[in-house]
Amino acid sequence: MRADVILFASGSNGKELQNKAAVVIDVLRASTTIITALTNGCQAIIPAIDVTEAGELARRLGGNCVLGGERNAQKIEGFQLGNSPLEYTTEAVGGQTIVLTTTNGTKAIRMTSGASQVLVASFANIEAIVKQLAAQDMDVSLICAGRNGGFSFEDTACAGAIIEALKPDYLTDSARMAHIIYKSGACNSEALIAVSEHAEYLKSIGLEADIEFCARMNWTEIIP
Amino acid sequence: MRADVILFASGSNGKELQNKAAVVIDVLRASTTIITALTNGCQAIIPAIDVTEAGELARRLGGNCVLGGERNAQKIEGFQLGNSPLEYTTEAVGGQTIVLTTTNGTKAIRMTSGASQVLVASFANIEAIVKQLAAQDMDVSLICAGRNGGFSFEDTACAGAIIEALKPDYLTDSARMAHIIYKSGACNSEALIAVSEHAEYLKSIGLEADIEFCARMNWTEIIP
Numbered sequence: 001m002r003a004d005v006i007l008f009a010s011g012s013n014g015k016e017l018q019n020k021a022a023v024v025i026d027v028l029r030a031s032t033t034i035i036t037a038l039t040n041g042c043q044a045i046i047p048a049i050d051v052t053e054a055g056e057l058a059r060r061l062g063g064n065c066v067l068g069g070e071r072n073a074q075k076i077e078g079f080q081l082g083n084s085p086l087e088y089t090t091e092a093v094g095g096q097t098i099v100l101t102t103t104n105g106t107k108a109i110r111m112t113s114g115a116s117q118v119l120v121a122s123f124a125n126i127e128a129i130v131k132q133l134a135a136q137d138m139d140v141s142l143i144c145a146g147r148n149g150g151f152s153f154e155d156t157a158c159a160g161a162i163i164e165a166l167k168p169d170y171l172t173d174s175a176r177m178a179h180i181i182y183k184s185g186a187c188n189s190e191a192l193i194a195v196s197e198h199a200e201y202l203k204s205i206g207l208e209a210d211i212e213f214c215a216r217m218n219w220t221e222i223i224p
Numbered sequence: 225m226r227a228d229v230i231l232f233a234s235g236s237n238g239k240e241l242q243n244k245a246a247v248v249i250d251v252l253r254a255s256t257t258i259i260t261a262l263t264n265g266c267q268a269i270i271p272a273i274d275v276t277e278a279g280e281l282a283r284r285l286g287g288n289c290v291l292g293g294e295r296n297a298q299k300i301e302g303f304q305l306g307n308s309p310l311e312y313t314t315e316a317v318g319g320q321t322i323v324l325t326t327t328n329g330t331k332a333i334r335m336t337s338g339a340s341q342v343l344v345a346s347f348a349n350i351e352a353i354v355k356q357l358a359a360q361d362m363d364v365s366l367i368c369a370g371r372n373g374g375f376s377f378e379d380t381a382c383a384g385a386i387i388e389a390l391k392p393d394y395l396t397d398s399a400r401m402a403h404i405i406y407k408s409g410a411c412n413s414e415a416l417i418a419v420s421e422h423a424e425y426l427k428s429i430g431l432e433a434d435i436e437f438c439a440r441m442n443w444t445e446i447i448p
Binding site: 011147150181 | 232371376380419420
């Protein structure tokens, strides 16, 4: 099995995903939020590319949904939920369909349309993701959502954690790099997230609790 | 001083380079070739985006130039020189103007037009580059040429070597990553280059000598 890492979704058109399993990673916070919502019993999550599309999807669903998402890490006006996984409790999302739009994560999911399979990963479900990937004989592309059109340290570290557990036969340059990044932090997800630019920003707007939650490893078997 | 790394030139439009010193890195092989040619007494190197533009530039110069470059790492038909630094000897390039077109390196140089200053680096001139950058009070953007529109391990390792010597006050996520990559290889440029996909390819077409030459550190003071 060959593993590749796409270092930021906006730098790719997704053409290289044919016949591959694509794993979308947006640790802070979209993929952790999606995984948390599904673990807490939400029925479905529909990714929307922007606020307009999210509104249209909600209208088509006849209002039978919860609108969630962020811009600049803040809840969008008129939306019920933001992008903090801590908001996506059983009380808030149990049995609901969620239309979600985030700056990087939902865009990364949408660019995977050419892949044979699309999974969503964060530190929360690495063991489950690796178990599923290992049971298949398919090349894997780990897609870091990135941040503001660029590289994101915490997503790359998470891709490296998947590579560490998956042990693919061949690593591309970017996969080798992600693996080194993960091991450089002594495989400590909390420490790796803490040094990232995005964690610094979330901390500056009072969202420390989200950072801590997103660093917790392997507490769910859910694979979106 | 703040240091950023652009992980591959094609993923950027160069807008973020305003008021910065831009350092273009294409270890295998364009930046090493440019540095070697200038060390060996060539008069000037003009980067051309493609073979057509290279031909036009040569016509405008009235033939008073040497055409150099590669596609798929091989010399271009009708060109005098390829992209191996070993070809750019004093005998071949002394006193000459060179029009050079390579797959990634010359494109990376061209996207830096908005920067306050543009330097070209490889392992060959790191000390000289760092000396010049340290003497200025300007943020630095290290631009990895990359490979086939994507990430390249050896360019990132070289960016990390510059960061290790420069010791900037602030590292972006990608700069932190490059620094980790360099240190992961025990700061051994030969070992870092050897594991890269591009080195693997060059080896497969018999260009081992180029790989070895491009790994040599700090043998020239030339800063293109």
